[in-house]
Amino acid sequence: MKVVIMAGGKGTRITSVTKKFAVQYPELYNEAPDIPKPLLPIDGIPVLEREICSLREQGFDKIIITVGYLSSIIMDYFGDGTCVSRATGKPFGVSISYFNEAIPLGNAGALYKIYDDLKDGADEDFLLLTADSVFDVNIRRFVEYHKKKGGWATLFTHPNSHPFDSSVVVADMDCRVIEWLAKEDKRPVYFKNRINAGLHILNRKVLDIAVKNGTIVPELIGTSNSQGSVVKVDLDRQLLKPLCGDKNSGAIFCYDSPEYVKDMGTPERFEQVLCDFKVGMIKRKNLQYKQRAFFLDRDGTINKYKGLIRSVDQIELIDGVAEAVKRINASGSLCIIITNQPVVARGEVSDKLLGEIHDKLETELGRAGAYIDALYYCPHHPDRGFTGEISSLKINCNCRKPKIGLVVKAAKDYNIDLTSSWFIGDSRNDVLCGKNAGTKTVLLIGSDTDSNQHDGNKENGQFGQDLTCNSLIEAVEQIL
Known part of the structure; x- marks a missing residue:
């Protein structure tokens, strides 16, 4: 599979940084007064x-780089x-080969100019990356x-601290x-x-369908339209977004991956990248390496019981939970x-409604700059006799x-080292699940948990847990 790396952006927001490093490392850039962001x-x-x-290192050695701003410096370097x-x-x-955009063509215009070069043997798939992010x-x-x-396309997606x-x-x-919500779209x-x-x-x-639909005319890309503007192509809005939910074309x-991908387009974000590199987080989050996870129960642990x-409407975050999740995120561990x-x-909540409940939980965490990496739920219940119950799920x-089925699935999905991970919850079942799976465990006994109403006080609240804490934030602080 060939790789296309888009490296033609001007990076106006980070010019102060590029000039500083051009001076600091003159031997790298042949004493150029400024360097392109990549x-x-x-x-x-x-x-x-x-x-x-x-x-x-992963076997992808046929690369096309699209360049534009300060292109000669990139081409001279590589x-x-x-x-x-x-x-x-x-x-x-x-x-490495290059396509030099003398005129900016948008972030996908160059793909039409190098269309014939994208195919690798019989493989019509290609990897499209950006040089604007560190990953x-x-x-x-x-x-x-x-x-x-x-x-026809697969998007690398992840949660982040600024979803809005x-x-x-x-x-x-x-x-x-099924839907793509750009920044300007109502959500x-x-x-x-x-x-x-x-x-x-x-x-x-993906390129062909836009031409077939008449939204893209390859011959016009880079020319001036009737308003005097250069005809460009936007990858998200013109190529990918129209295909979302389209049953008549390729899906x-x-x-979803928790691996490290961060936009470095501003001085502040680049500084964060440097900090993450120094503590080893960038490499450590690659899923070829074993991950540490914080497994969290939901009711009484994250939201009030x-x-x-x-x-x-019943979902309400416990005070301090967002800060606790932010600290887990900052540690590089999975949440x-x-x-x-x-x-x-029991037939009381559909999968769709449950998804909406979890959407609220994620949105409320996102408002505080926190996020979860994944959520697994068991829809089953062994007891029968409920009106409207779903018999296939009564098992x-x-x-x-x-039981540990969900933990085992998560460990397989994200290459998790269970022995270095923690299970935090507010009931006996949470502690036993963690112990059965081989994690360390925390029992929460605070006022917002279900411990008093459920079984937290049975056996004096001793189920073999490694820590007993009043809240998630207290537990995370002790562990970290």
Whole structure:
């Protein structure tokens, strides 16, 4: 599979930083007074070089770079990919070609200009990356997922700390994208924190369909229209967004991953990237490495205990929970909710309504700059006799806590080291689930938990847990 890296942006918001590093590392850039954003160094090695090395190490060595602003500096630095890095003294070990946008064509216009070069043998899929972000991801895993789904496009999606100024992706339970909400689009009051990270796998058919529909005329790209503006192509709004939910064309899927992807477009964000690199977070979050997770119960741990939750209005975050989740996020650990939801089997809450309840939970966390990486729920309930119950869900399953099916699934999905992870909850079942799975455990006994109403005080609240705390924030502070 060929790789296209978009590196033509001007980066006006970060000019003060690019000029500073051009002066600091004159030997890297042949004493150029300014450098393009993709050549900003992290520990002396340019961001784009780190990206290329990661691709090479994972077997992706055929690269096309689209360049524009200060293009000669990028082309001089990397050459055709066979030369030696000025930063490391090692060969790049890849094959690089370039498309130079003399006139900016938008973030997808160049794809039509290099259309014939995107195919690699019989493979019409290609990897489309941006040089505006710093990332370290298991690309092979991403590609395997794309091939398994068999769609025309797969978007790398993740939760982030600022979902209200990001493009939100709405998908069904099979991760098929049904709606794309850009920043300017009206969005629902509550939504899942699922953000397009700017890494894509596309099939050339995505380019073809826009031409077939008449929305893109390749010959006109780069020319002036009747208003005197240059005809450009926007990847999100003109190519991908129109395909969302379209049953007549190839599907777009999202690939949810907690791996490190961060926009470095402002001095503040680049400074955060440098800090994350220093503590090893960028590399550590790559899913080829074992992850540490905080498994959290839902009711009485994150939201106030109100018995069985049957409506969106009943969700109310416990004070301090958002701060606790933010600290988990900042530590580089995964934050995963594991919850029993027998209301589904009892026919009292549909999967759709449960999704809306969880959307509110994610939205309220997002308002505070916090996010969860994943949520798993058990819809089963072994007891029968409820009006409207769903008989197929009235079973003794392996996923209802204290059984460990959901924890095992999460561990497989995200390569989690259970022995270094924690399970935090407010009931006996939470503690036993964690112990059965091999994690360390915390029992919460505060006023907002269900401990007093449920079984927290039985056996004097001693179920073999490693810690007993009053709240999630107290537990996270002690652990971290």
